[in-house]
Amino acid sequence: MMRKMKKIDLRSDTVTLPSPEMMEAIQRAKLGDDVYEEDPTVNELQELAAEKMGKEAALLVTSGTQGNLVSLLSQTHRGDEIILESRAHIYLFEVGGMAAIGGLMARPVYGERGFLKPEQVVANIRGDNIHFPRTTLLAIENTHNYAGGTVLDEEGMNALAEVAHENGLRVHLDGARIFNAAVALKTDVKRLVRKVDSIQFCLSKGLAAPIGSLVVGDRDFIKRARKYRKMLGGGMRQAGIIAAPGIIALEKMVNRLAEDHETAKLLAERLSKVEGVEVQEPETNILFINISGTGKKPKWLVQELKKKNIIIRSGLDGRIRLVTHYGITKEDILFVAEEMARLLES
Numbered sequence: 405m406m407r408k409m410k411k412i413d414l415r416s417d418t419v420t421l422p423s424p425e426m427m428e429a430i431q432r433a434k435l436g437d438d439v440y441e442e443d444p445t446v447n448e449l450q451e452l453a454a455e456k457m458g459k460e461a462a463l464l465v466t467s468g469t470q471g472n473l474v475s476l477l478s479q480t481h482r483g484d485e486i487i488l489e490s491r492a493h494i495y496l497f498e499v500g501g502m503a504a505i506g507g508l509m510a511r512p513v514y515g516e517r518g519f520l521k522p523e524q525v526v527a528n529i530r531g532d533n534i535h536f537p538r539t540t541l542l543a544i545e546n547t548h549n550y551a552g553g554t555v556l557d558e559e560g561m562n563a564l565a566e567v568a569h570e571n572g573l574r575v576h577l578d579g580a581r582i583f584n585a586a587v588a589l590k591t592d593v594k595r596l597v598r599k600v601d602s603i604q605f606c607l608s609k610g611l612a613a614p615i616g617s618l619v620v621g622d623r624d625f626i627k628r629a630r631k632y633r634k635m636l637g638g639g640m641r642q643a644g645i646i647a648a649p650g651i652i653a654l655e656k657m658v659n660r661l662a663e664d665h666e667t668a669k670l671l672a673e674r675l676s677k678v679e680g681v682e683v684q685e686p687e688t689n690i691l692f693i694n695i696s697g698t699g700k701k702p703k704w705l706v707q708e709l710k711k712k713n714i715i716i717r718s719g720l721d722g723r724i725r726l727v728t729h730y731g732i733t734k735e736d737i738l739f740v741a742e743e744m745a746r747l748l749e750s
């Protein structure tokens with residue numbers, strides 16, 4: 405079959421390249437020194453982000469990891485304990501920054517589909533005892549990456565935030581992919597985050613901007629976050645070149661996430677027909693499969709697909725994560741499914 409060998413990279417939605425419109429916006433961006441809060445493009449993006457989330461203020465940060473860390477630092481004190489789901493990105497994949505830099509204790513608790521139940525939160529809050537650290541924060545991840553791009557709805561979000569607040573905890577949302585959740589639920593993102601105190605969301609994932617995340621919350625929180633961002637080396641100067649494509653990401657790339665959810669479903673549907681392949685039904689743009697039933701090894705599959713310019717990565721736990729995103733078409737996905745089926749059935 406003569407097919408032009410387009411590179412199809414399904415390792416993550418972080419691999420997306422900026423759209424031509426984003427590249428043009430970078431060229432035209434009005435710039436200033438953002439450490440002095442004088443970059444008009446950064447200011448515009450931050451206002452837009454705050455408005456979209458229904459909160460008072462926002463702050464552009466370099467990455468999701470930095471956004472989560474400044475949020476945690478801004479809402480806790482050294483020695484505090486944070487409750488989070490045991491597969492949370494903050495806990496597993498952020499280099500232990502909360503402990504190393506924040507002096508924070510993690511209280512990881514397993515939750516079905518990546519989400520704790522309110523009663524699990526209550527059960528894990530430390531009581532008033534001389535021996536205990538203080539529990540001061542609940543961190544939620546929506547969509548939950550490692551649990552399979554799973555979605556928590558408005559009711560679920562509110563129930564968690566309410567129980568946390570009733571017990572004196574603040575609430576942080578690792579919303580790296582919160583727009584995927586909102587699109588999957590066909591709801592306004594504002595409704596999902598209404599009761600949380602801080603949010604980190606990424607521009608550089610499904611929204612296809614090249615760099616950056618936003619931290620969102622009330623003005624006092626953002627003031628503290630700005631100081632911690634500076635401490636971590638995240639005070640940027642003419643950062644409007646980052647903010648300009650970010651504005652396009654927020655204004656034009658949100659609704660199209662539905663296409664990524666469709667292509668993930670299509671891939672799941674095709675792969676579930678292959679004998680020995682276990683497929684976790686995708687809720688958004690992340691699909692986990694397990695091929696151990698085929699007798700083939702993930703590493704072998706990675707190598708074989710690479711020959712067709714299809715790039716995947718085998719996970720840490722034997723599963724394979726496939727992520728759909730901007731630039732991946734339905735036709736690409738049909739091609740990937742066909743190639744994978746051919747290899748796994750051979």
Ligand code: TLP
Pocket residue numbers: 415416417418466467468469470493494497545547548549578580581606608617
């Ligand atoms: N996730 C990356 C990798 O680190 C695994 C990916 O490819 O999915 N929160 C969540 C839920 C994330 O998935 C990620 C990135 C982050 C935070 C961190 O964002 P960055 O990579 O911008 O620091």
